[in-house]
Amino acid sequence: MDKKVYDEFIESNKDEAVELLMTLGRIPAPSHHEDKRAAFCKKWFENEGCNEAWIDEAKNVVCKFNCDRYDDITVFMAHMDIVFDDTDELPMTREGNILRAPGIGDDTANLVNLMMGTRFLIQNKEKLHTGIMIVANTCEEGLGNLKGCKEIFNNYGDRIREFYSFDGYMSQCTSVAVGSHRYRIQVIGEGGHSYLNFGNDNAIHIASQLITKLYEITPPDEEKTTYNVGRIEGGSTVNSIAQEAVILYEYRSSSEKCLQIMQNKLNETIDSFRKQGKKINLEILGIRPGCGDGDKTELKKWTDNNISLIRNYYKGDMDLGPYSTDGNIPLSKNILANTIGTITGANAHKREEWIDLNSLPQGMGIVLSLIGAKLQ
Secondary structure, eight states: OOHHHHHHHHHHHHHHHHHHHHHHTTSOOBTTOOHHHHHHHHHHHHHHTOSSEEEOTTOOEEEEESTTTOSOEEEEEEEOOBSOOOOSOOOOEEETTEEEOTTIIIIIIHHHHHHHHHHHHHHTGGGBOSEEEEEEEOOOSGGGTTHHHHHHHHHHTTTEEEEEEEOSBTTBEEOOBOEEEEEEEEEEOOOEETTTTTTSOOHHHHHHHHHHHHTTOOOOSSSOEEEEEEEEEEOSOTTEEOSEEEEEEEEEESBHHHHHHHHHHHHHHHHHHHTTTOEEEEEEEEEEOOBOSSOHHHHHHHHHHHHHHHTTTOOSOOBOOOBOSTTHHHHHTTOEEEEEOOBOEEOTTSTTOEEEGGGHHHHHHHHHHHHHTTBO
């Protein structure tokens, strides 16, 4: 489709996109509690003329186009949730073209560009030659564990051939998924009085020994693999032998094989303590898969083609590095997937996050170019 068509659409919709962003950006949306944003987005899609829009069991807002006519589906997705637990209206300030609000870039502005892209799709749906699914999804952040994206693949995974997630800042186009396994490790000791029961197992001491062993693990070197203890807590007071200590632990890699190796090493380490009579409970907090082991040649060719479309509106250096996003799910299944940023800004995951409103039309053009490639 001629770029002039995209430019004309952008020019006539750019002011409304800012208004939509300022409205949507005030609506709270913690992971697992995106109900208010979901209701707003569903109503917006319906008002635009999307006849097949609904909220699924994971609270995703799903819009279908031609999915009953064609077997193959292309998914365009942006997540509604933000990292903050606010349940009241989110604070927002504007200074010229700089808009500040919690979660405004990650991922609200990208979602707005997808919504504008959906308006363009509705206006040109008679030219559509494949099945398209637009999803404003839930639970991308933190311990949301990609629940929203997983729900889409549970329901339609055998039909999804291509997947786009709009997330992050402009220049980012990733086809490499950083997977992670996250655990809560609970250590139980005998406890007791620090003087009268001296010698009883102390949960903090055992946890310290366990952390030492976890940090002695040599990660596999096929792909970059990392690990971290991010939190430890336990005990009650200085003169009590700790009965409980809790560790939060994770490891990460873009390779599913490396993740499995780390899982085996973790289990071996825990079992070695249990064999000594130590009581340790292991709870999975979240699993994000890494990349599958399929042929990457087709994925690279497809990504290169998407980059050529992105170049319609972005001429700078591309960031093709690995990230942890909704794209992890299709990439783990060897389905063609890119996660693409459509705005400029900074301070993601901080309450002071900001975006440059001047980048919104440019990012809208990126979305239009990718959606437009599906139109005759």
